[in-house]
Amino acid sequence: MINGERKISRPLRWGMVGGGRLGQVGYKHRIGALRDNTAFILKAGAFDIDPERGKDFGINIGVEDSRCYPNYQAMFAEEAKLEDGVEVVSIATPNGTHYEITKAALEAGLHVICEKPLFFTSEEGEEIKRLAEQKGKIVGVTYGFSGNQMLLQMRAMIEQGKIGDIRIVDLQYTHGFSSTEDADKFSDAQKWRVDPKIAGPTFVLGDLSTHTYYMSQLIMPHMKVKKLLCDRQSFIHSRAPLEDNAFVSMHYENGAVGRLWTSSVNAGCMDGHRIRIVGSKASLEWWDSKPGELRYEVQGEPVQTLIRAMPYLDEQCNADERLGALHTEGLSESWANIYLKFAMAIDAKNHDDEETLRSLVYPDIDAGIDGIRWLENCVRSAENGSVWVDFADRPLLDVN
Amino acid sequence: MINGERKISRPLRWGMVGGGRLGQVGYKHRIGALRDNTAFILKAGAFDIDPERGKDFGINIGVEDSRCYPNYQAMFAEEAKLEDGVEVVSIATPNGTHYEITKAALEAGLHVICEKPLFFTSEEGEEIKRLAEQKGKIVGVTYGFSGNQMLLQMRAMIEQGKIGDIRIVDLQYTHGFSSTEDADKFSDAQKWRVDPKIAGPTFVLGDLSTHTYYMSQLIMPHMKVKKLLCDRQSFIHSRAPLEDNAFVSMHYENGAVGRLWTSSVNAGCMDGHRIRIVGSKASLEWWDSKPGELRYEVQGEPVQTLIRAMPYLDEQCNADERLGALHTEGLSESWANIYLKFAMAIDAKNHDDEETLRSLVYPDIDAGIDGIRWLENCVRSAENGSVWVDFADRPLLDVN
Amino acid sequence: MINGERKISRPLRWGMVGGGRLGQVGYKHRIGALRDNTAFILKAGAFDIDPERGKDFGINIGVEDSRCYPNYQAMFAEEAKLEDGVEVVSIATPNGTHYEITKAALEAGLHVICEKPLFFTSEEGEEIKRLAEQKGKIVGVTYGFSGNQMLLQMRAMIEQGKIGDIRIVDLQYTHGFSSTEDADKFSDAQKWRVDPKIAGPTFVLGDLSTHTYYMSQLIMPHMKVKKLLCDRQSFIHSRAPLEDNAFVSMHYENGAVGRLWTSSVNAGCMDGHRIRIVGSKASLEWWDSKPGELRYEVQGEPVQTLIRAMPYLDEQCNADERLGALHTEGLSESWANIYLKFAMAIDAKNHDDEETLRSLVYPDIDAGIDGIRWLENCVRSAENGSVWVDFADRPLLDVN
Amino acid sequence: MINGERKISRPLRWGMVGGGRLGQVGYKHRIGALRDNTAFILKAGAFDIDPERGKDFGINIGVEDSRCYPNYQAMFAEEAKLEDGVEVVSIATPNGTHYEITKAALEAGLHVICEKPLFFTSEEGEEIKRLAEQKGKIVGVTYGFSGNQMLLQMRAMIEQGKIGDIRIVDLQYTHGFSSTEDADKFSDAQKWRVDPKIAGPTFVLGDLSTHTYYMSQLIMPHMKVKKLLCDRQSFIHSRAPLEDNAFVSMHYENGAVGRLWTSSVNAGCMDGHRIRIVGSKASLEWWDSKPGELRYEVQGEPVQTLIRAMPYLDEQCNADERLGALHTEGLSESWANIYLKFAMAIDAKNHDDEETLRSLVYPDIDAGIDGIRWLENCVRSAENGSVWVDFADRPLLDVN
Ligand SMILES: NC(=O)c1ccc[n+]([C@@H]2O[C@H](COP(=O)([O-])OP(=O)(O)OC[C@H]3O[C@@H](n4cnc5c(N)ncnc54)[C@H](O)[C@@H]3O)[C@@H](O)[C@H]2O)c1
Ligand SMILES: NC(=O)c1ccc[n+]([C@@H]2O[C@H](COP(=O)([O-])OP(=O)(O)OC[C@H]3O[C@@H](n4cnc5c(N)ncnc54)[C@H](O)[C@@H]3O)[C@@H](O)[C@H]2O)c1
Ligand SMILES: NC(=O)c1ccc[n+]([C@@H]2O[C@H](COP(=O)([O-])OP(=O)(O)OC[C@H]3O[C@@H](n4cnc5c(N)ncnc54)[C@H](O)[C@@H]3O)[C@@H](O)[C@H]2O)c1
Ligand SMILES: NC(=O)c1ccc[n+]([C@@H]2O[C@H](COP(=O)([O-])OP(=O)(O)OC[C@H]3O[C@@H](n4cnc5c(N)ncnc54)[C@H](O)[C@@H]3O)[C@@H](O)[C@H]2O)c1
CATH class of the missing domain: 3.30.360.10 (Dihydrodipicolinate Reductase; domain 2)
Structure with missing residues (x-):
């Protein structure tokens, strides 16, 4: 039974691309990732295609003003300069942007959690898989119901x-x-x-x-x-x-x-x-x-x-x-479970803990x-x- | 609302082929046909491939000894000689026998109610349809759930x-x-x-x-x-x-x-x-x-x-x-509804009442x-x- | 599994008081009693408080004209004179009439199947119980769902x-x-x-x-x-x-x-x-x-x-x-089960078969x-x- | 629709009494209060009757070492000295302790969110109500399903x-x-x-x-x-x-x-x-x-x-x-809704916003x-x- 106690040494510094005020799925990412404050801490975001709305929104959910970015390129560039810059980014934008944002994130040295359907072609998938391996990063996919x-x-x-x-x-x-x-x-x-x-x-x-x-x-x-x-x-x-x-x-x-x-x-x-x-x-x-x-x-x-x-x-x-019994769980618990496994996978990856990686059952790049x-x-x-x-x-x- | 009062001038004299003691579907025919005693009266049967068991069974459900026949051929032949011989016969035997029994029944001047799947080929179906038209008889099919x-x-x-x-x-x-x-x-x-x-x-x-x-x-x-x-x-x-x-x-x-x-x-x-x-x-x-x-x-x-x-x-x-409401109906009511429509169709056919025949919705030869x-x-x-x-x-x- | 074969030596000759064309519960009695034609045969009735409507209805459900009576008194008197007069009567009239009709029926030498609530007072119940015992007759109560x-x-x-x-x-x-x-x-x-x-x-x-x-x-x-x-x-x-x-x-x-x-x-x-x-x-x-x-x-x-x-x-x-499985049963099967047990109880009573009477579970006078x-x-x-x-x-x- | 954006000017500094590692209900408080990080921030706790286990647990869910207290008395005393000391405390301990802890918390100038059944007697309830009014504080009750x-x-x-x-x-x-x-x-x-x-x-x-x-x-x-x-x-x-x-x-x-x-x-x-x-x-x-x-x-x-x-x-x-539709919500959303209303009530109370207080529907001291x-x-x-x-x-x- 999970009660919110940490499963990894420290929470991961996390950013989001998309999932802004009017986005459908963004809130689900946040309730999943932030369920217990022991897996992820939201530090930055390029939440919206409309930079102003994105910034306003980011501030409103508690992100620092300076770390609400106008676009993902800026976010990846600026965060890389910070000591406590984000380590992992979730992508909750329309399908057609997943490939390029994932690629940019990996190239910026970030772990990636991306929405489904992952990309348009399996060739893109194979390419990103190779890139992730090369960079030593995890790419997780938010099959949220799973x-x-x-x-x-x-x-x-x-x-x-x-x-x-x-x-x-x-x-x-x-x-x-x-x-x-x-x-x-x-x-x-x-x-x-x-x-x-x-x-x-x-x-x-x-x-x-x-x-x-x-x-x-x-x-x-x-x-x-x-x-x-x-x-x-x-x-x-x-x-x-x-x-x-x-x-x-x-x-x-x-x-x-x-x-x-x-x-x-x-x-x-x-x-x-x-x-x-x-x-x-x-x-x-x-x-x-x-x-x-x-x-x-x-x-x-x-x-x-x-x-x-x-x-x-x-x-x-x-x-x-x-x-526990007699209490109803819903979709938010599903997302919390998945995000916790993403955190554990990233933590294992960061520590070259291959055994944990092998045993963890979660939606990965494959x-x-x-x-x-x-x-x-x-x-x-x-x-x-x-x-x-x-x-x-x-x-x-x-x-x- | 149907309350058992007659829908046709007098109940039809009815016989069965198959549907004997160990048959699965025979009882459903009887509870359908005999629901109200105003549509059908069971007069004769060749209930079983085993003539002795068939006779014993027939007597046991109230059919006269002499009208429990060893096979359908005997039944059709003997009943034709009686003044109150059966007018309609239901066929509740395995699929492979439907065609020949239906054909024999029509040729003996009987209306037919036959189990599904009706025959093996649609050619047989067309042939029987022509025969039924020629004989002025109904062929109904017991899609019982319908x-x-x-x-x-x-x-x-x-x-x-x-x-x-x-x-x-x-x-x-x-x-x-x-x-x-x-x-x-x-x-x-x-x-x-x-x-x-x-x-x-x-x-x-x-x-x-x-x-x-x-x-x-x-x-x-x-x-x-x-x-x-x-x-x-x-x-x-x-x-x-x-x-x-x-x-x-x-x-x-x-x-x-x-x-x-x-x-x-x-x-x-x-x-x-x-x-x-x-x-x-x-x-x-x-x-x-x-x-x-x-x-x-x-x-x-x-x-x-x-x-x-x-x-x-x-x-x-x-x-x-x-x-009525608050009371559960089950499959027996479905069969009763279908059999009542068969009775009404047969009655209409007997009286050349084409209008009724056109308006009745029931599983016919088509x-x-x-x-x-x-x-x-x-x-x-x-x-x-x-x-x-x-x-x-x-x-x-x-x-x- | 019940398949309609007789459980008693011959069907009982049965009459009804009440349960006419507009009565709510009468049809349930008939589908229960007549389910298989091996337990009861409907021979007579005083179906309605309105004699004319009662007769019209009786004929329409297949009862002989002469045996559709204007009231229960006439029915009990006339049937007693017939060789094949009814042996058992069901009472499906409003509550306030149950006591007097049951008493009259027992006194006419009939078994009784009566609607619930049986009578107004338990004193009436005890009295009728004594009368039934004295007459050697069964009084069943149609708790139909049971x-x-x-x-x-x-x-x-x-x-x-x-x-x-x-x-x-x-x-x-x-x-x-x-x-x-x-x-x-x-x-x-x-x-x-x-x-x-x-x-x-x-x-x-x-x-x-x-x-x-x-x-x-x-x-x-x-x-x-x-x-x-x-x-x-x-x-x-x-x-x-x-x-x-x-x-x-x-x-x-x-x-x-x-x-x-x-x-x-x-x-x-x-x-x-x-x-x-x-x-x-x-x-x-x-x-x-x-x-x-x-x-x-x-x-x-x-x-x-x-x-x-x-x-x-x-x-x-x-x-x-x-x-059998995969086929839905409803209230009509409940009533058929109860009526079959009434028939078996009456048959046992007629034959002084106390063992069967003791083992039968059905809604009796008690x-x-x-x-x-x-x-x-x-x-x-x-x-x-x-x-x-x-x-x-x-x-x-x-x-x- | 609630999407996690703040409803009050800044999150409230929050502490817990009880609800430790083995407590049944503590996690529900945290998923309710911390759902969005815009209503409450967990700053301190006396989570357990066993101080050591309580401290270990507190650290493990991200509370600072120094703010994991051995008991509620210590917590109320120490937090009062801090500039960013807690403003509101939740009580998730067995029933018999609710009254004394609530009283102590109010006296320490804290808003209170307490488990049900609130106290043993309504006299205690009236007394606490008067105290809360006097102190200008909210007492909420966690009827979590509501x-x-x-x-x-x-x-x-x-x-x-x-x-x-x-x-x-x-x-x-x-x-x-x-x-x-x-x-x-x-x-x-x-x-x-x-x-x-x-x-x-x-x-x-x-x-x-x-x-x-x-x-x-x-x-x-x-x-x-x-x-x-x-x-x-x-x-x-x-x-x-x-x-x-x-x-x-x-x-x-x-x-x-x-x-x-x-x-x-x-x-x-x-x-x-x-x-x-x-x-x-x-x-x-x-x-x-x-x-x-x-x-x-x-x-x-x-x-x-x-x-x-x-x-x-x-x-x-x-x-x-x-x-949103097609996605299941469970008990955690109920708790999140209630805690959000507690936050809004506390914020309104802090700002003497009587109108908001009157219109908010939530489980209060009454x-x-x-x-x-x-x-x-x-x-x-x-x-x-x-x-x-x-x-x-x-x-x-x-x-x-
Ligand atoms: N896992 C699930 O259960 C689930 C549910 C819904 C949607 N999705 C997936 O999530 C993704 C988003 O779907 P949605 O329904 O939330 O879409 P949406 O159109 O509702 O929201 C998209 C969000 O992304 C922002 N955005 C768009 N382009 C951007 C860019 N280049 N940079 C930064 N932000 C940008 C928009 O401003 C908006 O906030 C899709 O891939 C979809 O398939 C998954
Ligand atoms: N309408 C429905 O809901 C439904 C349900 C079950 C079966 N069926 C159909 O009913 C037919 C019978 O199926 P069943 O499951 O009852 O089969 P079954 O094998 O259980 O019973 C067949 C009965 O027919 C008798 N029989 C066989 N050959 C005979 C013959 N030449 N003359 C007389 N009697 C003969 C057998 O002795 C037996 O009593 C099949 O066509 C089947 O598809 C329909
Ligand atoms: N067992 C059950 O599930 C069930 C369901 C409904 C009613 N009931 C009981 O059945 C009885 C009848 O109820 P109902 O709802 O059918 O009532 P109803 O008023 O619908 O019908 C009563 C019938 O009895 C006839 N009738 C009345 N007095 C008569 C008399 N003296 N002689 C002959 N016929 C007479 C009426 O003409 C009518 O046909 C009541 O005791 C009721 O409690 C039982
Ligand atoms: N709102 C709800 O749905 C709900 C559900 C369950 C329980 N409850 C209520 O919550 C309260 C706690 O119930 P529970 O089932 O979690 O009990 P529990 O025995 O499982 O847990 C009680 C917790 O309080 C701690 N504790 C006990 N005394 C303490 C003290 N003096 N100081 C600090 N910590 C102390 C224990 O160490 C433990 O962690 C009860 O009042 C109960 O009625 C409410």
Whole structure:
């Protein structure tokens, strides 16, 4: 159980790019990173594309005036000069800027925590991976939902054979907030999501389902996609070629099959983030809308509902528990768990502690690259008429 | 609201083929047909492949000794000689016998109510349709779940534009009772289901999802499948070529997309029969495990749960209500509703009442043939490597 | 598993008093009694206070013209003259008539199945019990919900010590259909329910919660109420002294405590019929709105949901199963189960088969009298200022 | 929507008494107070009854060595000497110490945030209230669940007449973690809870249901209890006179009735914190286990489920929103909301801003005193044989 006591020798000096006053995801980064003041301390930021608003905002959340920068270039340059300059930076800007900011940060000697989808192409991913290795830095990816410890419970139970051999994987991340064309007009965050120059080659696949795909891999690390088929649509036609709905079918190397549905036009759906793993003996099911519950359905036995914080859960799971039974945890605890692992990874990296690095389970650069590749394969399938494509785990030139 | 008072001039004299002591579905036919004693009266039967057991059983459910026949041939021949011989016969035998028994029944001048999947090929379906027309008889198909009046509520709401234009159709009928190979050994009803000679070209597609496909068409009569792709598996290898799991992707003519999951290896799943229809404004969702509820999710509004028997429901829906609010209805009410419509259709046919026939919504021979065609298209897709196939609405020679 | 085969040598000739075209509960009697045509055959009726409507209705549900009687007196007299006259009669008329009709039926040599609340006073109950014994007849009481086999599962699990010692009993039967005064004006069935001359000394206590009290006793036959306190209200003042809402607190002889809420002004509540039994180790909970599920909550273990028809259930429970897993059962199956037991009890009584009578678990005259007594004690408490009263298990003169 | 930007001119310097490494509730205070670093900054603490463990812990959560004090006396004395000494202190120690620590803190010129149940007697409450007024300080009470904004939604809807006149109040806060005697042996936090010298005159009433009672008053500020009856039990006999289970019946001044169940022996119950308010037109229901949902049940209409963060909610509710739709909030957001209001109240008090103080809705000293009084009345009823007692809103000498 985590109670806020430090896990690393001292808190890391942390800065942010993006995540300003009107940004959707910035607050989640801060509640994750700053949960306990023993992992990260917010020291600087280039919070906004609008420098003035960014500065005003930074001051308002307690950052020193002089360390609220007009842009990331200035921040990286100026902070490098300070004795207590930031050591790590989080990037919470629209997709199209992730690559260049990550690159600049690594080159400025910073660890990086970047939003998903990491970059546009897996080639960029490989390049950044090489750069990070060369610089001795961590690149973490904020698959924010993946910090929920019930996913680790699923991982542990699957590893222990509690469901038998995996046969069917059923993934869903859908909502209905973009059901009408109007949705694209009034929200800035929505505008760029349907612009391929900024969003990249996908809308909902990258926006929503990369989370779920990563979570599935976290739960079942040995399952590898062998081939897939992606059928995507733009129900609001102005969004084409970017999809607002997609179905992905997957065949795994062990013979299992999977399907994934992602959508922003699933009208009225408020609980559409779900994972079901079916094995030869039993199934496990988790819904993001009831994050503290896990259904364990053994064929021929009463349905079981496992509940967060209970002693019968695996120790891997309960190690990330914070509030105890009878108290609800939500997304902020997931982010706190992930950010704590980022801190531990950075601290380990700083101390060349390879053992810790190997044992830590968190979304690292490989998870980020795997996400991009999955998207590349989806797009390749879709663009070829929604056909089966062998999963290519190397960069695919035709999607660049 | 139905209270058991007669809807037709006199109850129909009814016989059964199959549905004997050990048969799974026979009791459902009887509780449907005999619900009120004003639609059907059970007069005769060839209930069992084992004549002795069949006779013993028939007597035990109140059929006269002399009218418990050793086989359907004897029944059709002998009953034809009686003044009060049966007028209509239900067929509740394994799939592979449906065609020949239906044909014999029609030729004996009987109306027919037959189990699903109706026959093996749509050619057989067309042939029987012609024969029934020629004989002036009804052929009904017992899609037993489809009698639930909440499906009519969905139909009414969709027709009234309550969800906008249909975009996404999400269908599921899965359970886990065949998760192990053992399942095929111990139950007779399961043995024939995995034998292509008796089951036909599919296992779960025909056994489970033809219900759901029909229900979707009942709800959205104007939606026509344009192309589909079927990916099917035999997780218990001895079942091959018959599938125990399948995913079907569908494109409809209006641009909507659909998916369907059917499985008998969804381990532990006890509530896997579901229908969700997503429109441009709202969605409707129904789960067979809570048959008296309907979720109506309007984007941007509170989620609504509509509940059976309430005055706010459409009159189409409440016309099939039987027990009133606060009282749970289950599958037996669905079957009672369907059988009542069969009775009304037969009565109308007997009286050449074409208007009634046109207005009655029930699973008729066309619904049966449509189900077979859908299966044929699924098999064709699967056998060609799970590729997209244009939905062929004429017999497909290669699946005969 | 019940499949409709006869449990008694021949179906009983059955008549009805009340339960006519506009009656609420009559149809439930018929779907219960006639479920399989092997327990009861409907031969006669005095279905309605309006003789003409009653006859028209009777004919319409298949009763012979000559056996649709203008009133119960005529029916009992005329049927007694017939060779195949009715042997058993069900009484589905308003409360205030139960006593006189039951008495007349017994005196006419008929077995009786009567609606709840059985009579107004437990003295009447004792008198009728003596009369029934003298006449060698059965008096059954249609606690219609109590036929759900999951209640027998609860009974078996409690008996087997699966929850430890019973500590807390939490009962609820509430709805909101009488939230406004208008409710009393437009429905005949509601009008008499708030008239003490016809309804008796209570409204919702007798109308709703006698069911739940009986069900609790069915589940926990060894638990006896020692004292109770009843706090009742008439939120619609014109209903006074009859209550539309009541809370009852109970102390049991073993030290357990209980509470019960009954209401017809629980606005909007559509799922308010619930039973929770808390033991020293675990709890069991059943909601009438999900009649095929039972929650089994062992302290410190995952919550279990037991599901109807599964082999892991007790054989007592599965003996009353009808449709099998994956198929929903509702109230009509409960009534069918109860009526089948009435038939078996009557058959046993006719054959002096005391062993069968002792082993059959069904709502008999004692259950009916216990229900009246519980009501008498509730009223006594309420009328004395909602004070604790020792549970009197003999007639209480002051409530006559 | 709250995004972490400051609501007061500068963060308050904050200290803690109790809430150390092994304390249950301390972490919740810190995640509440420190959520955004713009309301409170943790500067000092006397975290533990064991000074050494307390110091080690304090350092480990980032407090300066020199400001980790051996006890509250030292802390109040030393901090007073510092220029940047703490201004406000939170008390997260067992009940029996609240009064003396609060008094000492006020006398040291500090604002106080204290755990519930506030003190043992309402006389103590009145005394502290006078002292706080005299000192110009705030005393807040951490009814931690009450910060959930859906409760404000209920408050707004009730005020707007959306459910009509309140008739029935149904409150529950139960769990089963003390079902066995062992529970009292192994946990320190449980040991003192059943010791009247430390816990005060109640166990579960004060430990659990004071939360729920306060929440009900937050939701329905105009509802005043007129009389109540409390029936309490000690199922684990060694706990007597303190109860591990209690039922409270309430009559409100407007004629409404209420009931409350609190228990720590509701075996297996993991979702037992619930509030239902029934009005003449509709009901509202909230379960702590699904904190982002609110059921709105209008009699005769579809059941509505309102979901957190949606624009259709009242602005009072959405003002306290933090994460936005599709993201789950849990208990930590409730605490963050409450602590933010404490900060705003303290800031207003510091600036003599009476208007802000009047408009802020948060658990203040009056809420704390009201909670004690409710407990006093419950105990008085129970000790007199579970009889009705008129709600006394002045100190009751006989419970001192
Ligand atoms: N992990 C999650 O759960 C999650 C949730 C939402 C968004 N995201 C991801 O976060 C990223 C941001 O999404 P959002 O919804 O917050 O977008 P947004 O448009 O709401 O916010 C973007 C923020 O970045 C700022 N910004 C833009 N360009 C900048 C630049 N060059 N320098 C500094 N600041 C800049 C903007 O001013 C704004 O404050 C995207 O990559 C998105 O995919 C992740
Ligand atoms: N509509 C539904 O909900 C539903 C449910 C289950 C089964 N079914 C369908 O019903 C049919 C029967 O399935 P089942 O599970 O009851 O099978 P089953 O094997 O359990 O029972 C078949 C019954 O038919 C009898 N029978 C077999 N051949 C016969 C013959 N030539 N003449 C007379 N009787 C014969 C058997 O003795 C047995 O009583 C199948 O087509 C199946 O797809 C439909
Ligand atoms: N077991 C249950 O679940 C359940 C449910 C509803 C009602 N009930 C009970 O059933 C009884 C009837 O209730 P209801 O709601 O159906 O009432 P109702 O008013 O709807 O119907 C009563 C029926 O009895 C007929 N009737 C009245 N007096 C008669 C008489 N003297 N002779 C012949 N017929 C007569 C009426 O014409 C009508 O058809 C009541 O005792 C009630 O408590 C039980
Ligand atoms: N608001 C809520 O939701 C909530 C939840 C749990 C507990 N509580 C309340 O919080 C209080 C503490 O409960 P708990 O369960 O955390 O108890 P606990 O026994 O788990 O922890 C008490 C903490 O206080 C410390 N402590 C004890 N006496 C002290 C003293 N004199 N000086 C300094 N530190 C001291 C202990 O060392 C320990 O760290 C109680 O009043 C309880 O009712 C409230």
